[in-house]
Amino acid sequence: MKILVAVKRVIDYNVQVRVKEDGTGVVTDNVKMSSNPPDDNAIEEAVKIKEAGKATEIIAITVGEEKSQETVRKALAVGADRGILIKTEGTVEPLAVAKALQKIVEKEKPDLVFMGKQAIDDDCNQTGQMLSALLNWPQATFASKIEIKDRTLEVTREIDEGLETIEVNLPAIVTCDLRLNEPRYASLPNIMKSKKKPLEILTAADLGVDITPRVQQIKVEEPPKRKAGIKVASVAELVSKLKNEAKVI
Amino acid sequence: MSVLLIAEHNNKEVRPFTLNAITAASQMDGDVHVLLIGNNCGDVAKLLSEMPAVKKVLHAEAPHYENYLAENFAPLVVKVSENYSHIVSSANTFGKNLMPRIAAHLDISQVSDITKVISADTFIRPIYAGNAFATVKSTDTKKCITIRPTSFEPCETSGGSAPIEKIEATEEFTLSKFIKREEVKSDRPELGTARIVVSGGRGMQNGENFKLITDIADKLNAAIGASRAAVDAGYISNEHQVGQTGKVVVPDLYIAVGISGAIQHLAGMKESKIIVAINKDGEAPIFSVADYGLEADLFEALPQFLEELNKLNSIQK
Numbered sequence: 001m002k003i004l005v006a007v008k009r010v011i012d013y014n015v016q017v018r019v020k021e022d023g024t025g026v027v028t029d030n031v032k033m034s035s036n037p038p039d040d041n042a043i044e045e046a047v048k049i050k051e052a053g054k055a056t057e058i059i060a061i062t063v064g065e066e067k068s069q070e071t072v073r074k075a076l077a078v079g080a081d082r083g084i085l086i087k088t089e090g091t092v093e094p095l096a097v098a099k100a101l102q103k104i105v106e107k108e109k110p111d112l113v114f115m116g117k118q119a120i121d122d123d124c125n126q127t128g129q130m131l132s133a134l135l136n137w138p139q140a141t142f143a144s145k146i147e148i149k150d151r152t153l154e155v156t157r158e159i160d161e162g163l164e165t166i167e168v169n170l171p172a173i174v175t176c177d178l179r180l181n182e183p184r185y186a187s188l189p190n191i192m193k194s195k196k197k198p199l200e201i202l203t204a205a206d207l208g209v210d211i212t213p214r215v216q217q218i219k220v221e222e223p224p225k226r227k228a229g230i231k232v233a234s235v236a237e238l239v240s241k242l243k244n245e246a247k248v249i
Numbered sequence: 250m251s252v253l254l255i256a257e258h259n260n261k262e263v264r265p266f267t268l269n270a271i272t273a274a275s276q277m278d279g280d281v282h283v284l285l286i287g288n289n290c291g292d293v294a295k296l297l298s299e300m301p302a303v304k305k306v307l308h309a310e311a312p313h314y315e316n317y318l319a320e321n322f323a324p325l326v327v328k329v330s331e332n333y334s335h336i337v338s339s340a341n342t343f344g345k346n347l348m349p350r351i352a353a354h355l356d357i358s359q360v361s362d363i364t365k366v367i368s369a370d371t372f373i374r375p376i377y378a379g380n381a382f383a384t385v386k387s388t389d390t391k392k393c394i395t396i397r398p399t400s401f402e403p404c405e406t407s408g409g410s411a412p413i414e415k416i417e418a419t420e421e422f423t424l425s426k427f428i429k430r431e432e433v434k435s436d437r438p439e440l441g442t443a444r445i446v447v448s449g450g451r452g453m454q455n456g457e458n459f460k461l462i463t464d465i466a467d468k469l470n471a472a473i474g475a476s477r478a479a480v481d482a483g484y485i486s487n488e489h490q491v492g493q494t495g496k497v498v499v500p501d502l503y504i505a506v507g508i509s510g511a512i513q514h515l516a517g518m519k520e521s522k523i524i525v526a527i528n529k530d531g532e533a534p535i536f537s538v539a540d541y542g543l544e545a546d547l548f549e550a551l552p553q554f555l556e557e558l559n560k561l562n563s564i565q566k
């Protein structure tokens with residue numbers, strides 16, 4: 001079995017994001033970048049499946065600027081066998097990413113495609129579902145547990161009401177929740193070894209995919225600031241404030 | 250052109266966020282048609298037809314629509330979509346799972362999780378866990394939109410009489426199969442729509458200690474929330490998680506107990522009207538968004554809080 005894992009380079013989840021003064025976006029210069037957290041779960045799950053002897057090859061892929069190679073290298077250091085970067089400039093919308101991934105899937109013919117359920121930068125939560133639509137494959141989104149059967153996959157999904165279990169035939173797309181597993185850290189020797197693993201660089205034009213944005217970003221603003229609150233000295237004071245000042249209880 | 254709103258329901262009742270989505274849809278265009286896809290869901294069709302903002306109900310029935318698999322729903326929506334300018338659903342796990350599948354079939358770049366309708370093609374949506382708000386304009390002829398339910402009021406549910414039109418079902422997608430759903434039944438208000446939410450974090454230390462939260466929630470008729478840390482640690486189940494990758498809540502009162510206030514948690518609750526933080530670490534970031542902060546050990550504070558509530562003559566419901 002061959003597994004393709006899509007990853008994305010985003011602003012690190014610990015960074016307090018700031019809006020640019022001219023309203024054209026958020027500050028990314030000299031800001032720490034990392035792999036999108038649920039994509040780490042996607043890689044981890046693929047590596048676990050390979051370690052269990054159920055997969056033969058893991059390909060890590062990303063769509064993004066030149067520096068996104070770092071994110072693919074990280075996946076290689078954790079256990080992916082080879083990498084692909086589809087090099088782009090500027091904003092690439094989920095639909096365009098899904099179209100680029102579709103081309104790679106048609107070429108590589110993986111049995112499974114994993115990715116995080118959502119990227120923490122644009123918070124779109126679209127790419128996996130779009131890719132499965134384009135391929136007309138089953139989709140198992142927000143996965144917190146995966147069990148591989150013969151040619152099917154049993155997936156537990158986190159939904160608003162609780163948990164849902166579905167069974168999908170392979171090939172299939174799975175988007176991963178943060179609770180799917182505990183991503184490992186790459187060891188130094190593995191980081192060194194990953195530098196020798198193959199990483200192919202392509203462009204959207206090579207794949208014949210039009211990635212022109214369809215949604216114009218008119219402006220980006222800071223959220224309204226909350227006015228500073230107060231510290232109360234006791235529980236009694238808190239309850240009194242909630243009852244008599246805020247009038248919420 | 251009209252707006253096509255995809256109803257979320259359980260074949261018996263309309264799920265509450267459908268009402269918020271109808272309000273958002275009617276701000277894009279007054280002619281809102283609701284598409285109801287389900288199995289033996291005639292009662293739901295009737296409920297939808299009574300909503301004054303709904304101008305028509307399209308009703309499709311088939312056994313394979315019973316469990317809302319996106320693979321079964323999407324082809325029908327695509328088939329119906331021809332006469333519509335917008336396709337809308339709520340940005341909860343139902344809409345998040347379904348809408349991108351529809352959008353990709355239609356070659357539309359979806360706009361997710363909008364908090365405001367500026368015009369028929371321009372919307373505001375949060376990005377970076379709500380640390381920025383983007384005004385975006387869709388240039389596709391048709392729009393696929395998911396809406397943040399807590400940013401729109403629920404629509405009226407009675408007084409209307411929209412016609413119900415039966416439409417033909419599409420074929421079953423046989424490569425995906427529903428197995429089971431484990432819903433946690435509770436008499437409490439739903440987390441997404443509750444007036445008061447009491448949430449616990451890692452500071453609760455274990456699942457048993459959540460009893461302290463439950464007691465207060467019972468007293469206040471509140472829903473129970475949790476930080477991701479508390480859910481990851483197994484103190485409480487996933488449907489309670491508030492935050493960037495969990496639920497977004499905007500209650501009148503949000504009480505955060507033993508929650509440090511990571512950016513990802515704040516993303517899910519910082520629009521709440523009144524925020525209370527109870528934490529023994531006076532430097533915890535949660536205090537920066539709290540209207541009332543109490544620096545205290547929660548294991549002492551929560552029993553006292555319950556005691557003080559018991560002393561009150563009345564509590565709002």
